[in-house]
Amino acid sequence: MKEMASITKYLAFLSGIIISLTVIFYIYSNILKSQLFEQGENILSDLVDTTTYGYGVIESLNSQNFTYCSDENLLAMRKSQFESNDIRDIGFLENGVLTCTTGIGILKKPIKGPRYDFMLDGHEFWFNHKLVTFDRTVQGIIIRKDNYNLVASFQGILYEHRKFNRYELLALKGEKIIHLFGETGIYQKNSTSSQPYFSSGLLSHSFEFCGPKGLICVAIEQRNFSEFQLGPVFLILLFISLISGVATLHAYQSIYSYIYSTKRRIKLALSFKGIKPHYQAIVELKTGKVIGCELLARFEDHIGPLYPDQFISVVGELDMSWLMTQDLILQAIDDFKDIQIINEPFYLSINVYPKDINNGNILKGVELLKNITPNLEVCFEVTEDEELHYSKVGNTLEVLSKSRIKISIDDFGTGYSNLSQLKLLDIDTLKVDKSFIDEVETGSIRSTLIPNIVSIAEKLEASIIAEGIENRLQVDELLKMDIKFGQGWYYTKALPLEEFKHYLINHSDYKFDQ
Numbered sequence: 222m223k224e225m226a227s228i229t230k231y232l233a234f235l236s237g238i239i240i241s242l243t244v245i246f247y248i249y250s251n252i253l254k255s256q257l258f259e260q261g262e263n264i265l266s267d268l269v270d271t272t273t274y275g276y277g278v279i280e281s282l283n284s285q286n287f288t289y290c291s292d293e294n295l296l297a298m299r300k301s302q303f304e305s306n307d308i309r310d311i312g313f314l315e316n317g318v319l320t321c322t323t324g325i326g327i328l329k330k331p332i333k334g335p336r337y338d339f340m341l342d343g344h345e346f347w348f349n350h351k352l353v354t355f356d357r358t359v360q361g362i363i364i365r366k367d368n369y370n371l372v373a374s375f376q377g378i379l380y381e382h383r384k385f386n387r388y389e390l391l392a393l394k395g396e397k398i399i400h401l402f403g404e405t406g407i408y409q410k411n412s413t414s415s416q417p418y419f420s421s422g423l424l425s426h427s428f429e430f431c432g433p434k435g436l437i438c439v440a441i442e443q444r445n446f447s448e449f450q451l452g453p454v455f456l457i458l459l460f461i462s463l464i465s466g467v468a469t470l471h472a473y474q475s476i477y478s479y480i481y482s483t484k485r486r487i488k489l490a491l492s493f494k495g496i497k498p499h500y501q502a503i504v505e506l507k508t509g510k511v512i513g514c515e516l517l518a519r520f521e522d523h524i525g526p527l528y529p530d531q532f533i534s535v536v537g538e539l540d541m542s543w544l545m546t547q548d549l550i551l552q553a554i555d556d557f558k559d560i561q562i563i564n565e566p567f568y569l570s571i572n573v574y575p576k577d578i579n580n581g582n583i584l585k586g587v588e589l590l591k592n593i594t595p596n597l598e599v600c601f602e603v604t605e606d607e608e609l610h611y612s613k614v615g616n617t618l619e620v621l622s623k624s625r626i627k628i629s630i631d632d633f634g635t636g637y638s639n640l641s642q643l644k645l646l647d648i649d650t651l652k653v654d655k656s657f658i659d660e661v662e663t664g665s666i667r668s669t670l671i672p673n674i675v676s677i678a679e680k681l682e683a684s685i686i687a688e689g690i691e692n693r694l695q696v697d698e699l700l701k702m703d704i705k706f707g708q709g710w711y712y713t714k715a716l717p718l719e720e721f722k723h724y725l726i727n728h729s730d731y732k733f734d735q
Contacts, residue, residue: 229477230470237469238462245461249445250421254428257441258417261430264390264439268362269432271307271373275364276344278308282369287313290321298369299323309361310372319370337365338394339436345370348392348399362401375402388441393431401437408440484539486522487532491541491548496520496532498549498556499715502724503568503686503708506696511729513568515602515708516553517715518545542574543582550589556718557597559734566598567731570629570650573601578614587624600627600650622647632688634674648683653704655689661698671702 278301287294290313298311302323312322319332337345347363361374375390389407392399398408411418412429420427425445431438479485490496500514520527536545550571560567577583583601590599601621621628629650634657653674661668678685687699690709699707713724725731 230474233472233474234466234470237466240469241462241465242458245458250426253426253443253445254419254421257419257426257428257443258430261417261428261439261441264388265430265432265437268390268437272362272364274305275308275371275373276342276366278305278311278371279344279364279366279369282311283367287368289315290327295321295323295326302371307373308371309374312370312372314365314368314370334363338392338399341434341436348401387443388439391438391440392436393438407442408438412438412440481524483527483532483535486524486527487520487535488539488541490520490522491536491539491544494548494552495522496545496548497717498552499717500556500721501708501715502713502721502728503570503706504712504728506687506700506705506707509712509728511725511731512565512706513570513598514721514725515570515715516549516572518549518572519715519717537574537576543577543585546571546573546577546582547585547589550586554590554593554597558594560594560596561732561734562596563730566596568598568600570600570602572631573603575603578603578617581617584617584620587620587626590626591624598627599625600629602629602631602652604631618647629686634670648681650684650686651678651681652686652688655709658687658689658695658699658709659691662692662694668698671699671704675703 282297282301285294285297287297294313298313302308302311310322310324312319314320315331317333319328319334321327334347338348339346343366345365347365361372363370363372365371387407388403389400389405390402391408392401398410407427408429409427411420412431417428417430423445425442427440427442429438429440487496496518497520499517499519501517502511503513503515504511518529518533520532536542553569553571557567557569571586573583573586586601593599627649628647629652630648631652632654633651634654651674653671657668657671657674661671675685684706685704687695687704687707688709690696690699690707690711692711695709696707696711712728716724722733726733
């Protein structure tokens with residue numbers, strides 16, 4: 222059991238670490254998802270802004286109605302390029318043939334370009350086109366309408382996004398993927414024009430996002446925590462994990478203590494009638510025949526059993542004593558409803574809490590028992606207790622004395638009652654406490670008090686039952702003291718109903734209707 226508890230604590234600690242790491246990863250993943258989504262939108266937005274700006278530049282140049290590549294035309298083209306950060310070159314075409322550019326000037330040999338990749342918004346587009354200007358190769362987008370085209374450089378457009386060193390910009394032409402910029406192979410065809418795609422992994426996160434028309438897509442991949450220094454991140458994660466593990470272990474121990482607490486177990490048992498009656502035989506000492514029994518509460522759940530001295534007081538603390546007593550009474554009535562009368566009714570003793578006499582709950586028991594079979598003689602057994610306010614329960618005692626229910630004082634000689642108080646209760650039976658019986662064999666001073674108890678019983682016109690009898694010698698000594706009835710392990714311990722019925726049938730003349 223201890224080994225299992227240790228393993229459970231270890232698992233709770235480990236669970237705390239795993240949960241904390243999972244939560245941290247989940248939070249980080251969602252933050253990174255937002256960042257990548259925002260970055261993907263910004264990349265496409267910058268492309269759209271550059272394209273829109275390019276439309277304006279081309280429209281402005283076409284509106285000037287130049288017919289050939291004059292110095293005035295080149296000046297206007299270079300002025301437009303100078304005013305833009307992203308345009309790397311502007312060209313003039315005559316009859317679809319490029320004759321001059323801002324980078325080279327008038328071409329010695331005019332160039333007739335390839336067919337465009339896309340037609341968008343009335344403009345022709347070439348993607349991933351390389352254009353030699355001076356001594357550099359510019360990679361980007363060529364946009365053309367009527368007599369002018371311009372080259373927008375990816376390096377210029379995407380310069381501010383360089384912190385994402387693993388991303389890919391591409392164009393989709395049907396099923397064909399045209400790589401435009403960045404690192405090839407990152408795009409995995411997971412996104413659509415209407416639905417971005419985000420993937421989280423233990424090592425990295427990836428994101429794919431396509432523009433509204435699904436022509437241009439961006440894919441970004443980032444290794445986890447690469448934006449931080451790994452040393453400090455590891456120490457922070459280790460610290461948080463240890464704190465979470467300890468917190469989870471503490472929470473587990475608190476929950477464990479609550480779940481396994483006697484109060485919770487008893488409260489749950491009372492809610493579902495989980496406290497069961499057992500019956501211990503009361504016998505005639507001279508003959509050994511059973512004349513009745515005492516109902517004793519027993520409890521066991523999936524955790525294990527609890528002894529009466531572990532839970533009886535807890536029931537009182539929970540203020541659920543009458544609920545338990547009522548359930549046990551109803552069960553006992555049902556258990557003995559078919560018992561047959563021989564000479565005397567079967568004696569059934571049921572323990573009640575003193576507080577249930579004080580608050581009048583015991584009168585509910587009178588109501589429960591008013592219509593029971595005459596085959597049963599029910600006795601409420603009250604433990605001598607300082608909580609029993611004799612002077613304040615007159616009406617209750619009067620109702621009890623007029624009912625069929627008898628009153629017994631349990632553990633007599635160990636409590637707080639006196640003779641005048643006992644007369645108020647109209648006592649039928651005194652039960653001599655086991656501590657007196659244990660010493661009857663040795664003739665100790667304590668055992669010499671038993672004749673005094675017998676004398677008190679005679680004055681009350683009450684019978685006596687000796688509790689806790691464990692051997693034959695005790696029986697013989699009690700008989701010498703004129704004690705007629707007793708109970709204890711010498712005869713039998715408290716038994717569940719079926720076992721008690723079997724014992725009763727074999728040790729008495731009582732039978733049960735079939």
